[in-house]
Amino acid sequence: MPGKISPGFKVWLEKEGEVVFAEGRKLLLEAVDELGSLNAAAKKLGMSYRAAWGKIKATEKRLGVKLLESNVGGRGGGGARLTRDAREILRRYNRYKTRIKASVERECKAIFKK
Amino acid sequence: MPGKISPGFKVWLEKEGEVVFAEGRKLLLEAVDELGSLNAAAKKLGMSYRAAWGKIKATEKRLGVKLLESNVGGRGGGGARLTRDAREILRRYNRYKTRIKASVERECKAIFKK
DNA sequence: CCGTATTATGTCTTTATTGACATAACGCTT
DNA sequence: AAGCGTTATGTCAATAAAGACATAATACGG
Numbered sequence: 001m002p003g004k005i006s007p008g009f010k011v012w013l014e015k016e017g018e019v020v021f022a023e024g025r026k027l028l029l030e031a032v033d034e035l036g037s038l039n040a041a042a043k044k045l046g047m048s049y050r051a052a053w054g055k056i057k058a059t060e061k062r063l064g065v066k067l068l069e070s071n072v073g074g075r076g077g078g079g080a081r082l083t084r085d086a087r088e089i090l091r092r093y094n095r096y097k098t099r100i101k102a103s104v105e106r107e108c109k110a111i112f113k114k
Numbered sequence: 115m116p117g118k119i120s121p122g123f124k125v126w127l128e129k130e131g132e133v134v135f136a137e138g139r140k141l142l143l144e145a146v147d148e149l150g151s152l153n154a155a156a157k158k159l160g161m162s163y164r165a166a167w168g169k170i171k172a173t174e175k176r177l178g179v180k181l182l183e184s185n186v187g188g189r190g191g192g193g194a195r196l197t198r199d200a201r202e203i204l205r206r207y208n209r210y211k212t213r214i215k216a217s218v219e220r221e222c223k224a225i226f227k228k
Numbered sequence: 229c230c231g232t233a234t235t236a237t238g239t240c241t242t243t244a245t246t247g248a249c250a251t252a253a254c255g256c257t258t
Numbered sequence: 259a260a261g262c263g264t265t266a267t268g269t270c271a272a273t274a275a276a277g278a279c280a281t282a283a284t285a286c287g288g
Contacts, residue, residue, distance in 0.1 A: 005203070007210055008133065009125045011218075019122065039264055051247065053266070070265060073255030077263030089119070096121055096225050103217035104125075111210050153234055162277065167236070184235060187285030191233025 006112060009104050011097050013089065020063050021093055028052055029067065029082060029090055038068065038080045065089075120226060123218050125211050127203065134177050135207055142166055143181065143196060143204055152182065152194045179203075 012022035031041035042052035060067050067089075070080035082090070126136035145155035156166035174181050181203075184194035196204070 004129065005134070005206070006128050007125065008128045009123065009214060011121065011123045014120050014122045015118065020119070037264070048247065048249095049265085050249090050267085054246095057266095071255090072253070072265040074264090075256050077256085078254075078265055080265080092119070092225055096221060099221040099225075100123060100214065100217060103214060103221075107210060107213040107217075111206055111213075151234070163235085164237085164279090165277070171236095185285090186235040186283070188234085189286050191286090192235055192284075193233095194235080 007104060007108050009100065011093075011100050013093055013096075015063060018062060020059060021089055025055065025059055026090060026093055026097075028055065029086055032068065032080055033082050036079045036081060037076075038070070063089075121218060121222050123214065125207075125214050127207055127210075129177060132176060134173060135203055139169065139173055140204060140207055142169065143200055146182065146194055147196050150193045150195060151190075152184070177203075 010023070012019050014020060027045055028041055031044050032038055035041050035044065038052055038056070039049045042049045045052070056067055065085045066083050067086040068080045069083050070078065072078040124137070126133050128134060141159055142155055145158050146152055149155050149158065152166055152170070153163045156163045159166070170181055179199045180197050181200040182194045183197050184192065186192040
């Protein structure tokens with residue numbers, strides 16, 4: 001008899017069968033939006049700036065869309081903020097995920113009597 | 115403006131926060147059930163017997179449940195068949211996935227006007 | 229009793245992903 | 259002009275995941 005088994009799920013956005021946006025990018029973009037800096041966002045998520053920058057760059061390339069508008073130097077060293085496209089993708093992803101999450105929790109009770 | 119973006123999803127079963135069953139195991143177990151042999155199932159899925167066996171073994175360990183009842187030697191070299199527990203897990207996973215898939219397709223139309 | 233197809237494992241190689249380090253440029257601020 | 263914090267990249271190491279290869283044991287059928 002299987003013990004206490006519980007369901008899990010993950011959602012993402014694709015373009016031509018390739019994953020272009022998932023939870024990691026969502027957290028990263030939201031952190032940039034909050035902090036106004038990719039470096040600060042990376043620190044908040046416990047990753048190196050290099051890694052964060054690489055992920056953003058890769059996503060932009062696959063997506064063919066610019067996600068961050070950044071300026072280097074100046075007061076505080078510079079900073080970055082989300083483009084309109086980034087906000088649009090973020091909005092769609094969040095809406096999609098919220099809906100699926102609700103379904104998951106509903107079905108969960110029907111299939112796995114806790 | 116983002117191009118043609120489409121949603122994707124994945125579901126799995128957890129035990130104590132650890133993934134114990136997902137799409138790969140499902141396909142493997144179903145193939146074993148159909149063919150009566152782990153070796154044949156592995157070939158069907160384009161993986162080595164070694165890899166298939168390792169995955170089954172790892173899943174059994176994490177799950178604390180036996181998935182395959184096997185006999186070695188004899189006519190045809192032997193074979194394997196699913197245990198009752200394996201069928202139960204498979205049934206739950208399939209039911210769960212089917213439900214979520216339906217939700218995904220429904221929400222998809224609402225969020226991504228195709 | 230030998231051939232055969234299968235289960236059952238160990239080990240080693242290759243590959244892919246992630247992470248760490250290093251360096252340059254930039255433009256405010258003081 | 260010097261300092262600071264940030265963007266922007268290249269490179270290389272570490273770690274993880276997947277795959278390839280090798281070998282033993284088994285039991286049935288001819």
